[in-house]
Amino acid sequence: MAQTASPIPIAVSTAGAITPQQPPSTLATDAMTSANATRTTTKTPKPTPTVQISIPDPSIATNTQLMHALLTLINTVYTSAESGIFSPAYQRTTLAELTTLLHARELALAWDHTNTNTNTNTSTNPQPPSLVGTIRVFPLTPQLADIGMLCCAPSLSGTGVGRRLVEFAENHARRVLGAKTMQLEVLSPVEFVHPLKVRFQSWYERMGYAIVRVGDFGDEFPHLQPHLVTRIEYRVFEKRLV
Secondary structure (H helix, E strand, C coil): CCCCCCCCCEEEEECCCCCCCCCCCHHCCCCEEHHHHCCECCCCCCCCCCCCCCCCCHHHHHHHHHHHHHHHHHHHHHHHCCCCEEECCCCCCHHHHHHHHHHCCCCEEEEEECCCCCCCCCCCCCCCEEEEEEEEEEEEEEEEEEEEEECCCHCCCCCCCCHHHHHHHHHHHHCCCCCCCEEEEEEEECCCHHHHHHHHHHHHHHHEEEEEEECCCCCCCCHHHEEECCCEEEEEEECCCC
């Protein structure tokens, strides 16, 4: 298991990752090339980042800058991903909830070490590790675990970080929690097709998850009903871990 990064001052980069405070000129950006000669635009293949994932020591909850940056990353990503589901003012999480999850050791963090001093292929301008993702993993019963709060910096979309976060959670659930089955939930609008939710469901199915139950989200979570802007299905998926 990778060692957790030490709690250090961080800020949100324009690429969506969370990085230690540094001059704006050193912040990472998406690799994108415009093929002007042919009047077409192509995406430069993104290199595989050097990411370390671990459940950090609860003491990082005392790092105010880290906590606010973590809060910003999660709420920003979820506001975009769940557009049309929740009202714009709704926030996915709070500092109080994140503090509770960290002390319960239920929240794993992903750090990108691609351009750090410890990387063998380090650049001439090494940077501290960047906080690029989160996932929550916790027990529901002695044999059933659940994952949630999966979040990846937009700048690393398509690099496999999201899959690695899920795999980390599955391994933790099996080896540490003793779970035999993993559960997750996907919210899906009833009245319209949400392209991102369709993509998420297909992604989970390719990783071996299958729907076991469909419910009404508003009925099952009435305290969140006022924040919904449309009727939402609550799709529960499971995957055997052993």
